[in-house]
Amino acid sequence: MSEQPQQIPAKRRCWPRRVLVVVLLFAALYSGYRYTLHRMIEAKLDGIRQQGYPVTLAELDKWYPQVPAGENAADIYLQAFAKFNKWNTNSLVLKRDSLPIIGNAKLPPRTQALSNEVRSLIAEYLAANTESLRLLHQGASMRRCRYPVDLTSGFEAPLLHLNDVRQGARLLALKGILRSEEGTGEAASEAIIDGLCLARSLEQEPTLISQLVRVACQGIALTDLERMLNRTAASDSELSQLATSVSDAEDSQTMIRGVVGEGLNGDSVFRMSVRELTKWGCQGWLPVALGTTNRYVVAPAIGLYRATGFIELDHLNFLSSTEYYIGVCQKPSPALLAFSKSFDNRRRNHSRWRLFSGMFLPTYGVFRNSAEGSARLGTARIALAIERYRLAQGGLPDSLGDLIPTSLDAVPTDPFDGQPLRYKKLANGYVVYSVGENGKDDGGDETISERTNWKPKDITFTVER
DSSP states (O other): OOOOOOOOOHHHHHHHHHHHHHHHHHHHHHHHHHHHHHHHHHHHHHHHHHTTOOOSHHHHHHHSOOOOTTSOHHHHHHHHHHTOOOOOSHHHHHHHHTSBTTSSBOOOOTTSOOOHHHHHHHHHHHHHTHHHHHHHHHHHTOOOOOOSOOGGGGGGOOOTHHHHHHHHHHHHHHHHHHHHHHTOHHHHHHHHHHHHHHHHTTTTOOSHHHHHHHHHHHHHHHHHHHHHHHHOOOOHHHHHHHHHHHHHTOOTTHHHHHHHHHHHHHHHHHTSOHHHHHHHTOOSHHHHHHTOOOHHHHHHHHHHHHHTTHHHHHHHHHHHHHHHHHHHTTSOHHHHHHHHHHHHHHHHHHGGGOTTHHHHSOOHHHHHHHHHHHHHHHHHHHHHHHHHHHHHHSSOOSSGGGGTTTTOSSOOBOTTTSSBOEEEEETTEEEEEEOTTTTOOOSSOOOEEGGGTTEESSEEEEEOO
16 A cells, blocks of 8 residues: 655645745835835925035036136136245244244234234235235136036045145235235225135135134134234225125125035035945944954945845935025024024034934034124125215214114124114223124123134124234
8 A cells, every 4th residue: 555645735835925924025015115205305305406406416516607718717817826925944943933814923903013024924924925825916807717526426526726726815815904904995905805805705615614714704803903003093995895896705605505516526425335435434423333444344334234235224314404504694693593503413413324414414513604704794794884974974983883884784683682783982992893603792891701613702893902
């Protein structure tokens, strides 16, 4: 009697099919999950595009306007930068370090004259940079500017001209200081105006670092202006030209350009492969959490971060935040400062799962520096209007309302509290000021303390004469 074949239980025959069904279901859910995230990211980019902003690095490069040959101030400025005599030879380093602004020496108080030794040293340095100064003045006469930057390279795009722009601003400021000491107000005014023009050459550049350098260069020129108004009395024509130049330096779109550019640079990083990210050298929270930057540890961690879809969630958070920043940048500065400060706090609390967005989103400090620059421009505008009023009326105004509408259309707003900038008469002269980061009216107090990040309590423009 032959043996009957052993029957496999029905349940045992079905389990491979059930496993296959579960695997296929999981794969379908995973694909749907990743596709949904992809569509949400594209929708965010479409929303930014509909607002009129670029969403790819190629579009960003086109957004930074090209300038026809012969009309580009950058062509002249680059020639000026190439002619810089920085006194880097051993025999001249000590001389350079003894200079204010260019070197390590400090300027004397704004009402105090330069020593004969310093004046002679400044004159020698300016003489060594005669050709650079000539070209800087020539470039300032041209309104349009684009430096040779290929923005399609993203974070790898070299911005070598930024250090040279800062150097040029310092050189012009040094010239303005010397001319103020000599009592030649027209030449001092020209140096200040052209310093503001040099700073303005960066206003179209869609990177935050470029905008921060622009603000820093404006600050150099405005410090020069403050010293000039303390050291010499300018004519109404000179004051009018200075006022126009200061007004032209104000551009509400500069930070939007920087945020858009930073957003696209960050977007390009999110789209990198695991190998590219590892080679790029991710220095975010992941290497810190792992306790190493070894690529054999970081690469698998980044791969897992990408495979689980957390990188798309991070990308989506990054684009949502960028879009919101673009909107907030169009609102009064106090709202932008409040948002960026609260966002910084939230970013610190959620940084564990947002490894990359925290690296590329602008911080509160960026917008604080921009607000300080705006406050300095506003106080300078008011000071110039006061000087014009003093020339016409023979004395200082009792309030800023006396300047309207003859010398000033309206009192500029303090970017830190949204109120008009303040003005106070002094025993000798006056001070125009912003309440600064602490939001407290300290009466134009210039005291520097650790609580104010080693900056004066108020942002001031003071004329003591």
